[in-house]
Amino acid sequence: MGARAWEIPGCPRRAGTVAGSERRRGSGPSRGRVPRRIIAGTEDTVATVKTEKLYKVFGRNPEKVVAALEGGAARSEIDTGGATAAVVDANLDIREGETFVVMGLSGSGKSTLLRMLNGLLPATSGRVLVGGEDLTAMSDHEARHLRRRTMSMVFQHFALFPHRTVLDNAAYGLQIQGVDKADRRRKAARALELTGLAGWEDHMPGQLSGGMQQRVGLARALAAETDILLMDEAFSALDPLIRRDMQDQLTELQKTLNKTIIFITHDLDEAMRIGDRIAIMRDGRIEQVGTAREILDSPANAYVQEFTQDVDRTRVLTAENVMDRQAVTVTAAALDAKWDEIAAAPGHRTVFVVDESGRPVGVIGADSAHGAVVGGRAPTVDRDVVEVPESASLRSLFRSSAASDHPLAVVDDAGRLSGTISQDRLLGAAGDAAAAPQDPAKDIVEASGAAS
Ligand SMILES: Nc1ncnc2c1ncn2[C@@H]1O[C@H](COP(=O)(O)OP(=O)(O)OP(=O)(O)O)[C@@H](O)[C@H]1O
Ligand SMILES: [Mg+2]
Numbered sequence: 001m002g003a004r005a006w007e008i009p010g011c012p013r014r015a016g017t018v019a020g021s022e023r024r025r026g027s028g029p030s031r032g033r034v035p036r037r038i039i040a041g042t043e044d045t046v047a048t049v050k051t052e053k054l055y056k057v058f059g060r061n062p063e064k065v066v067a068a069l070e071g072g073a074a075r076s077e078i079d080t081g082g083a084t085a086a087v088v089d090a091n092l093d094i095r096e097g098e099t100f101v102v103m104g105l106s107g108s109g110k111s112t113l114l115r116m117l118n119g120l121l122p123a124t125s126g127r128v129l130v131g132g133e134d135l136t137a138m139s140d141h142e143a144r145h146l147r148r149r150t151m152s153m154v155f156q157h158f159a160l161f162p163h164r165t166v167l168d169n170a171a172y173g174l175q176i177q178g179v180d181k182a183d184r185r186r187k188a189a190r191a192l193e194l195t196g197l198a199g200w201e202d203h204m205p206g207q208l209s210g211g212m213q214q215r216v217g218l219a220r221a222l223a224a225e226t227d228i229l230l231m232d233e234a235f236s237a238l239d240p241l242i243r244r245d246m247q248d249q250l251t252e253l254q255k256t257l258n259k260t261i262i263f264i265t266h267d268l269d270e271a272m273r274i275g276d277r278i279a280i281m282r283d284g285r286i287e288q289v290g291t292a293r294e295i296l297d298s299p300a301n302a303y304v305q306e307f308t309q310d311v312d313r314t315r316v317l318t319a320e321n322v323m324d325r326q327a328v329t330v331t332a333a334a335l336d337a338k339w340d341e342i343a344a345a346p347g348h349r350t351v352f353v354v355d356e357s358g359r360p361v362g363v364i365g366a367d368s369a370h371g372a373v374v375g376g377r378a379p380t381v382d383r384d385v386v387e388v389p390e391s392a393s394l395r396s397l398f399r400s401s402a403a404s405d406h407p408l409a410v411v412d413d414a415g416r417l418s419g420t421i422s423q424d425r426l427l428g429a430a431g432d433a434a435a436a437p438q439d440p441a442k443d444i445v446e447a448s449g450a451a452s
Contacts, residue, residue, distance in 0.1 A: 048260065049117055049228065054090040054126035056112050056284075059083035062124045075283045086112040088284040090126070096227075099254060099261040103271040104281030110264045113281070114232055117262065118151050119143035130228075148177055152221035156233040160205040160216055166192065167201035170219040177224070184223070191223035192216070194253060211242035218250075222257070232264045247273050268308065272316045280304055292316045312395075314430045319397060320390035322429035323410040323419030329354045332361060335381075343373040350407055350420070353381055358416035360385045360409040387411045390418060394430050401426050 057065040060082045068078065075085045086109045094100045102110050115121035116128055119135045128135040130150055135143055152173065160169045167185060168175075170192050174184035192198060195215040205213055214234065221229055235243045251274055254261060265271055271278045272292040279289045288300035296316060299305035329352045330338050342351055351369050353362035362381040364372075372379035386404040388397055390412055401408055407420040421429075 048096045048131060049094040050129040051090045051092045052127040054087060054116060054128060055124045056087040056116055056121065057083050057085050057124045066125045085284045090286055092279065094260060094262060096260050097258045098276040099263060099274055101263045101265060101271040101275030101278045102281060103265055103268060103278055105266055108281040109284040110281055111232055114230055114262065114264055118147050118230055150226050151228040151230055152224045152226045154217050154221045154231040154234040156236050160213055162205055165201065166197065166203050166205065166216050169205060169216050170223050173220050173224045188223045191219040194222055195219045210238055211246060214238060214246060227260055229259045229261045231261065250274060268311055272311060293321055314395035315393055317394045317429060318390060319388050319392045319410045319421060322394065322425065323421050324425060325419045327352050327417060327420040329417060331356060352409060352417055354417055360387060360417045363406045365406055385409045394426065397421065397426055
């Protein structure tokens with residue numbers, strides 16, 4: 001091909017607009033860490049929670065029932081014998097700093113599980129390890145001691161004292177721990193500030209809305225400064241909008257607090273919104289543990305699949321989840337030299353022009369690329385690349401996609417092109433996981449060779 005003017009006049013480093021400015025969901029190691037706090041007086045343990053073959057059976061002959069369950073009996077068979085198997089063979093490994101959601105229908109055993117995690121309910125069999133210490137082997141006194149130092153609880157119905165001020169309510173946990181008055185008021189005031197209730201210290205709970213009362217409940221738990229926060233249906237009594245707001249606040253708070261949060265809910269959308277990982281329970285058993293994405297795309301069984309089929313995928317899935325990793329790219333400098341190679345490739349696709357670092361600076365539309373190949377014309381480089389971060393939810397991409405003539409450019413934290421999303425791909429992914437093929441193994445096809 002002859003010489004062409006491959007000009008990208010005055011190309012800015014970042015072209016187009018950045019859509020979907022949603023924050024990156026903190027997950028595990030990528031989060032900013034606060035210093036590890038030490039629990040229970042031991043130097044090297046941190047507050048993670050682990051369960052091993054944990055069972056809780058209510059009613060007659062619980063040990064026998066566990067043996068039957070271990071032998072493969074179904075819960076329905078057990079129930080007829082006057083016993084209820086509330087938790088069956090729970091094996092969980094909850095990581096430090098994660099928001100771990102236990103999700104299941106009413107009666108699936110969530111609260112029973114939680115009450116064994118904090119030692120309020122003795123296990124029928126199996127172990128609960130908190131920061132490596134075997135809670136199930138402790139005396140009541142030891143268990144209480146461990147609980148106080150490591151765990152705080154937020155309840156569904158706020159559990160506020162109507163005749164105490166907001167501040168005194170927030171300080172209550174510290175009061176029963178014997179913390180002196182000045183100290184507990186200081187800590188409670190700080191916790192109220194964290195939950196957005198500064199200025200309300202002297203009010204009575206009755207003067208507060210439901211959402212605010214639950215924030216007092218949360219402040220009470222935070223004031224105790226424990227590593228682990230247990231929340232049983234903590235937002236379930238709130239109106240939908242306030243509930244959504246509380247979910248956002250908790251996620252926001254968690255970015256700096258970095259607690260280990262064990263959150264119980266029967267609401268799948270809530271689970272997917274706030275959970276780093278989710279455990280799905282049914283009839284006392286944990287059917288699957290995974291990220292929202294893992295559960296949506298690889299349900300462990302028919303139950304989980306059916307359970308999750310109505311989830312709003314556009315809220316849960318991110319650009320990174322659905323992008324095409326096989327974008328054709330070429331560096332601006334190599335464009336001329338590489339064009340024959342690009343043109344010879346089968347199919348005429350959009351070509352992204354990137355700078356030396358791999359950041360998108362322009363795009364050659366599929367039509368233009370086709371015209372250039374067939375008609376020998378110079379392809380037009382359009383500078384209007386619309387960039388979106390990998391963490392953007394699908395929901396946030398629709399407007400950008402509709403407004404752009406080209407696929408969206410998905411960029412990583414350093415602004416480098418990591419994949420692309422065409423309108424078809426976006427619509428397919430929003431409707432059905434199967435329409436969004438995932439092939440993380442395949443890297444971007446580097447038409448630019450060594451140039452980047
Ligand atoms: N103290 C108890 N004595 C007997 N059975 C119990 C007891 N506590 C719970 N159960 C039974 O254990 C099963 C699990 O109850 P659990 O309260 O853990 O469920 P859950 O998932 O928290 O439900 P919900 O969403 O309604 O709070 C249920 O069948 C329940 O009736
Ligand atoms: Mg419950």
